[in-house]
Amino acid sequence: MRKIAAVARKEFRQIARDPRTLMTLLFVPLFVLLLYGYALNFDIRHIRLAVDDRDRTPESRSLVAAFVNSGYFDLVAAVDADPKKAVVSDRPAATELMDRNDVRAVLVVPNGLGRDVRVGHRVDVQVLLNGDNSNTATTVMAYATTIIRTEGLRYAARAAAAAPAANGPGASIRVATPLVTVEPRVWYNPQLRSALFLVPGLIAYIAMISAVISTALSIVREKERGTMEQVRMAPLGATSFVVGKVVPYFAISLLSAVGVIVVSMILFDLPMRGSWLLLLAALSLFLVGALGLGLLISSVAETQQVAFQLALLASFLPTLMLSGFIFPISSMPRVLQVITYAVPARYFLIALRSIVLKGAGVAAYALELGALTTFAILVLTLASVRLRRQWT
Amino acid sequence: MNAIVVKDLTRRFGDFAAVDRLSFEVAKGEIFGFLGSNGAGKSTTIRMLCGLLKPTSGSATVDGVDVSRDPEAVKQRIGYMSQRFSLYERLTVDQNISFFGGIYGLDRTRLDARRRFVLDMAGLAGRERLRAADLAGGWRQRLALGCAILHEPPVVFLDEPTGGVDPVSRREFWRLIDHLSASGVTVLVTTHYLDEAEHCNRIAIIHAGRLAAIGTTAELKQVFADRTIVEIRTSNAVEAMRLIERAPDVEKTSVFGTSVHAVLKHGERDVDGVKARLEHAGVPVASIEPVPPSLEDVFLDVVEEAG
Numbered sequence A: 001m002r003k004i005a006a007v008a009r010k011e012f013r014q015i016a017r018d019p020r021t022l023m024t025l026l027f028v029p030l031f032v033l034l035l036y037g038y039a040l041n042f043d044i045r046h047i048r049l050a051v052d053d054r055d056r057t058p059e060s061r062s063l064v065a066a067f068v069n070s071g072y073f074d075l076v077a078a079v080d081a082d083p084k085k086a087v088v089s090d091r092p093a094a095t096e097l098m099d100r101n102d103v104r105a106v107l108v109v110p111n112g113l114g115r116d117v118r119v120g121h122r123v124d125v126q127v128l129l130n131g132d133n134s135n136t137a138t139t140v141m142a143y144a145t146t147i148i149r150t151e152g153l154r155y156a157a158r159a160a161a162a163a164p165a166a167n168g169p170g171a172s173i174r175v176a177t178p179l180v181t182v183e184p185r186v187w188y189n190p191q192l193r194s195a196l197f198l199v200p201g202l203i204a205y206i207a208m209i210s211a212v213i214s215t216a217l218s219i220v221r222e223k224e225r226g227t228m229e230q231v232r233m234a235p236l237g238a239t240s241f242v243v244g245k246v247v248p249y250f251a252i253s254l255l256s257a258v259g260v261i262v263v264s265m266i267l268f269d270l271p272m273r274g275s276w277l278l279l280l281a282a283l284s285l286f287l288v289g290a291l292g293l294g295l296l297i298s299s300v301a302e303t304q305q306v307a308f309q310l311a312l313l314a315s316f317l318p319t320l321m322l323s324g325f326i327f328p329i330s331s332m333p334r335v336l337q338v339i340t341y342a343v344p345a346r347y348f349l350i351a352l353r354s355i356v357l358k359g360a361g362v363a364a365y366a367l368e369l370g371a372l373t374t375f376a377i378l379v380l381t382l383a384s385v386r387l388r389r390q391w392t
Numbered sequence B: 001m002n003a004i005v006v007k008d009l010t011r012r013f014g015d016f017a018a019v020d021r022l023s024f025e026v027a028k029g030e031i032f033g034f035l036g037s038n039g040a041g042k043s044t045t046i047r048m049l050c051g052l053l054k055p056t057s058g059s060a061t062v063d064g065v066d067v068s069r070d071p072e073a074v075k076q077r078i079g080y081m082s083q084r085f086s087l088y089e090r091l092t093v094d095q096n097i098s099f100f101g102g103i104y105g106l107d108r109t110r111l112d113a114r115r116r117f118v119l120d121m122a123g124l125a126g127r128e129r130l131r132a133a134d135l136a137g138g139w140r141q142r143l144a145l146g147c148a149i150l151h152e153p154p155v156v157f158l159d160e161p162t163g164g165v166d167p168v169s170r171r172e173f174w175r176l177i178d179h180l181s182a183s184g185v186t187v188l189v190t191t192h193y194l195d196e197a198e199h200c201n202r203i204a205i206i207h208a209g210r211l212a213a214i215g216t217t218a219e220l221k222q223v224f225a226d227r228t229i230v231e232i233r234t235s236n237a238v239e240a241m242r243l244i245e246r247a248p249d250v251e252k253t254s255v256f257g258t259s260v261h262a263v264l265k266h267g268e269r270d271v272d273g274v275k276a277r278l279e280h281a282g283v284p285v286a287s288i289e290p291v292p293p294s295l296e297d298v299f300l301d302v303v304e305e306a307g
C-alpha cells in the first residue's frame, strides 16, 4: 500500500510539473466547452432581425410580436413598406442590411396576409437568413419555422371559430390544414443539441487523451528512459506499479469529465434527470476501460511515438467514427456496424444519454454497463498479463 | 557463505547464449569487477542476479537467496544502478529520494534518516530542491547510487556506473564504493575503464558469455609470467606495428596510447632484434624497454585466448 502510494504520489508530481499534460488533461476540455458554450449562446439568443411588414394588419403584427416575444430575435430594423413612413422602403434595402451584417434575418410578411388567413387561405411568409454559418442558419430557421407554424395554427383556430356558420360543410376541411405554409420540423432546443454533441465528444476526448494516451505514454516513457528497469529492480510488484500509475490519471480524467458535465448543465441547460451515482459508475467504467487500453498499448509499444499512433488507432478514431457519436450507427455499412460492438464509446453514449436526458433506471442500460464492464475487464486482464510477463 | 554464488549460470535468447555456463563467487564486502567487451553478457548476468531475468539453466544465490526461486526476496536485498542513472528528471532530488524510498517500503522515520545519509554521502545537502535534470553528471551519478542504497542492501550491483562522468567525479565515486565495501556491502561493478578495475578486489573477464579469467589484478597479470612485454616509443607507431607484427619473435602487438606494446615470444633477448628491425626499416625508435603488464594487456590477451 505504501509502495502504491509512493508511485501515485510520484506520478502526480510528474504531472504537476508538466504544464502541457496538465493543460491537455484538465483545461482543454473545459476551454472548448466554454468557447462553444458562449459562442452558441450569444449567437442564438440574440438574432438581429429586420421586419418587412407589407400587410400591417393585426394578424401581421401578431406574427412580428411572436418573433420578438420568443426571446430569440431582437428586432433591430423595420423595413417599412409604407412609402410615407419609410426608413428603408423596399427589398434591396433589406438585402443591404443583410450584406452589412446589420441583421442576420429578415421577416417578409406579404401584403394581404391578414385578409387571406381570415378566410382560411394559405399564405407564404418569407424568411431571409444569413447562411454564412450553416449551423446557426439551420438553428435560426428552425426557430422561425416553429414560430410561424405556431402562429399559423392560431390563425387557423381563429378562422375556424369564425367560419363554420358562414361557409357550410366544406370549410372544416380547409380549417384542418394550417393556413401558413411551414416546413415541418420538430421543435427542439438547439443549445441542448449542442450539449448533446459536445459533452459525449469531450468525454470521449478526455478518455482518449487522459486515459489512453497519457497512461500509455507515461509508461512507455519510463521504458525509454530506463526508469522502468530501475523500478523493476525494486521489490515492487507489477500490479502495485500499474495501480499507482493509473490512479492519478483516473482521478484527473474523472474530475475533468465531471467538470465538463457540470459546466454543460450551467451553460447549456443540460438536464441531469438520472442519479449522479449511476453517472459516475458509467463514467468510471468507461474510463477504466480506456485506462486499460492505455496499459495494453504500453505493453506493446516500445517508443512513445508508436504508443501515440496505436492510441489514435485504437481509441480516438473508433470513438469518433464508430460510436454513433458523429455518424449514426444505423446508417453505416453492415461490416462497420458489426465493428461498433467492440467500441466501448458506443455503449457509453447510450448510457450517458439515458442517465442525463431520460433519467431512466439502470434496467434501461444494464446491457451497456455490462458491455463496458466486459471491455474493462478484458483489456485490464490482457494488459496485466502482458505487463506482468514483461516485469520479470 | 559468500554473498554471491553463481554456478553454471546460462541465459539463452533463442539459439544465442548471452551468458554461457558462468560460475564464480563473490565474498561478502568484496568489490568485484566485471570486465568484458560490448555484448559480452555483463548486463544480462546482472539482471539474472537481480531477479529480473530468469536463467535458462544453472543457479545463482545472492545473499543466500536463490534468484530463480525467489526473485522478490532477492530484490529486497540488492541495490541496482544502471549506466543511465535512471532518475526521474522532472522531480527534485528530494522527490526522487522519497519515491525510491517509498517503493522499497521504507517508513517515514527510516526514510528521513536515510535521506539525510544519502544527501550527505552524495554531497547534495542544500540541493534537495533542484530538479534531477539540472544536476551535473557527477551529482546525478551519486544521487542515483544513493537512491539505489536507500534500503541498505547488503549487495549492490552497479552496471557501468561511471559512463559519461568526468575523472574527478569518477574518483569521488570510487571513494564512495570503497566506503560501501568497508561497511560490509558487497559490490559487483561492471566497467569499461580498465584503470577503474584496479579498485576492485577481484576481477572477472567475460567474453562471449563465458568466464575468460578471474582473480586479483596481480593474479590476472600472471598470464604474462613467462612472456615479456616491451613498450616501443616511436614517432611512427602505425608503421612500427606493421613492421613487427609478423616478425617471428613477436607474438602480437597493440597500440597503447602513442606507443606500441609488443609481446615477445622469447623474453628480453628479442628486444635488440626488434629494435634493429625497426631502425633498419627507417622507423626511429625513441625507446624500447620491457614494462610490467597492464590490465589492458591482460584483457586483450585473455579475450584473444578465449577466441
Ligand SMILES: Nc1ncnc2c1ncn2[C@@H]1O[C@H](COP(=O)(O)OP(=O)(O)OP(=O)(O)O)[C@@H](O)[C@H]1O
Binding pocket: B013, B018, B036, B037, B038, B039, B040, B041, B042, B043, B044, B045
Ligand atoms: N532481451 C534480449 N533479447 C535478445 N538478445 C538479448 C537480449 N538482451 C541482451 N541480448 C543480447 O545478449 C548479448 C549480451 O548483452 P548484454 O547486455 O548482457 O551485454 P553487456 O556485456 O552488458 O554489453 P555492454 O557492455 O554493451 O553493456 C548481446 O549480444 C545482446 O544483444
Ligand SMILES: [Mg+2]
Binding pocket: B042, B043, B044, B159
Ligand atoms: Mg551492459
